[in-house]
Amino acid sequence: MKALNTFANKKVLVLGLAKSGYAAAKLMKELGADVTVNDRGDLSQNEHAKDLAKLGVRIVGGGHPLELIDHTTALMIKNPGIPYSNPMIKRAETLGIPVVTEVEIAGRLADAPFIGITGSNGKTxxxxxxxxxxxxxxxxxxxxxxxGTALTSVVQKANEKNVIVAELSSFQLQGTIDFHPHVAVVLNIFDHHLDYHGTVENYAKAKAQITANQTADDALVYNADSKRVVQFIAEKTKAKKVPFSLKQKVANGAYVSEETIYFKDQAIMKVEEMGLPGEHNLMNALAALAVAGVYGVSVQHMADVLRSFKGVRHRLEYVGVVQGRTVYNDSKATNSIATSQALHAFPKKEIVLLAGGLDRGNSFDVLVPDLVKAPIKAVLLFGETQQKLKDACLKARIPVIKEVENVEAAVPEAFALSQPGDVILLSPACASWDQYKSFEQRGDIFIAEVNKFR
Structure with missing residues (x-):
């Protein structure tokens, strides 16, 4: 880690004590800063808060007192999810105080180069x-x-032998100034998080921060099939362009032709050999191949990884064959696009879909064509969005639509409505916070309920 003394004895306010806030506060204290952590929640019993207090960090919970910020404050490090409309952030901006996320701090301190990955879907x-x-x-x-791992918690151990492979959200990237990955990856840009960013243009602008500081010595790996990625990011980058595509042969990039995966016109493997199902995962694989190609990874190793990789937890995660049903946990599908992609992963299987969750004010009409096209046998709906999803399912003429209380109640119904050879798919198209603490908890509960039928 670089030995920066930039913040020694300087006042730093960390806004929001979550995983990243804890890591950032701890690191800034080690760098000699005068650190205050502020969170609107009660921190009196918070273990992270207690740990930081022992280190000499000032802890202020239960609200956001504006007097914590004045002209002597050198920096605010915000939790990515806190909107810029927050009064604390507004005051900091009025006083000309930089407002960043921990990504910016990690980028300044790391001895290791970064590979940064962003996009609306497929990042993980x-x-x-x-x-x-x-x-x-x-x-x-x-x-x-x-x-899931704060960048400020890993930069201290990273050295020039390492490369930091960082998943980056638009929330994180918007709070960067000088962040400079050696390789940036942009997968796609859909109409996501508009409640936070306001417009698609603002959302794309936040994503574009991933390449804002790149030079001709760096590489931008980008989706050549996405007009938005090309328009908002690839056309404006100064980095070397490395495209990937499902629709066309691309020079200097990764693509598919005649059911074969290529990188720079060299055949890697047949599409059917991949360990992950679905066209969206094929796109993710092309992006990964392009990055590996930049670093000179052997074709054999690329192919071995794609054959053996079975996915990440809660993202079209293969649970197993239970009573003849093939079960997938896609709890991380917190929007319609992710669920649409999951539905396209099983073109030859009948599906019983479990969906529903937090109501963010959007309709699900965008899902109707996918619900029509997918071989769906039944849909089980739960959570705040039950009625909205039911409306979409009725438009798609799904033969069986059933409302249940939650995931726990949905699983036995899914087995009752399915038969051997079918797919049981949890792909909610919604966030989990109306009934569960996280999509991880929702997925874990789904798996636990499925395991009762083994």
Whole structure:
């Protein structure tokens, strides 16, 4: 880790004590900063807060007192999910105080180069694939970021022998200034998080931060099939362009032709040999191949990873064959696009779909064509969006639509409505917070209920 003394004895406010806030506060204290952590929740029994207090960090919970910020504050590190409309952030901006996420701090301190991965969908799977492929390079990969490990918790141990493979959300990237990955990956841009960013243009602008500081010595791996990625990001980058595509042969990139996967016109493997199902996972694989190709990873290692990789937890995760039904946990599908992709992964199987969750105000009409096309036998609906999803299912003329209380109640119904050879798929198209703490908890409960039928 670089020995920066930039923040020694400087006042730093960490807004939001979650996993990233804890890691950032701890690191800034070690760098000699005068650190205050502020969270609207009660922190009196919070173990992370207690740990930080022992280190000399000031802890302020139960609200956001504006007096914590004044002209002597040098920096605010915000939790990515806190909107910029928050009064604390507004005050910091008025006073000209930089407001960043922990990604910016990690980027300034790391001795290791970064591979940054962003996109509306597929980030986690692609990040994990790249991590596995980079084990065949001259670098030792460290996988972190939005995938679940705070970047500020890994930069201290990373050195020039490592490469940090970082999943990055638009929320994280919007809070960067000088962040500079050696390789940036942009998978896609859909109409996501507009409640946070306001417009698609703002959302794309946040994503574009991943390549904002790149130079001709760096590489941008990008989806050549996405008009938005090309328009908002690839056309504006200064980095070397490395495209990937399902629709066309691309020079200097990864593509599919006649059911064969290629990188720079060299055949890697047949599509049917991949360990992950679905066209969206094929796209993720092409992105990972392109990154591995930049680093000179052998074709054999690339192919071995794609054959053996079975996915990440909660993202079209293969649970097993239970009473003849093939079960998949796609709890991480927290929007319609992700569920659409999951439905296309099983073109020759009849599906019993479990869906529903937090109501964010959107309709699900965008799912209707996919519900029509997919061979869906029945749909089980739960959570706040039951009625909205039911409306979409009725438009798609799904033969059996049933409302249940929650995932726990949905699983036995799914077995009752299915038969051997069918797919039981949890792909909610919604966030989990109306009934569960996280999509991970929702997925774990689904698996536990399925295991009762083994």
């Amino acid at each position: 799977t692609t990040t994990m694939l790249i991590g596995e492929m980079m084990k065949g390079s001259s670098y030792e990969p460290i996988v972190a970021g939005n995938i």
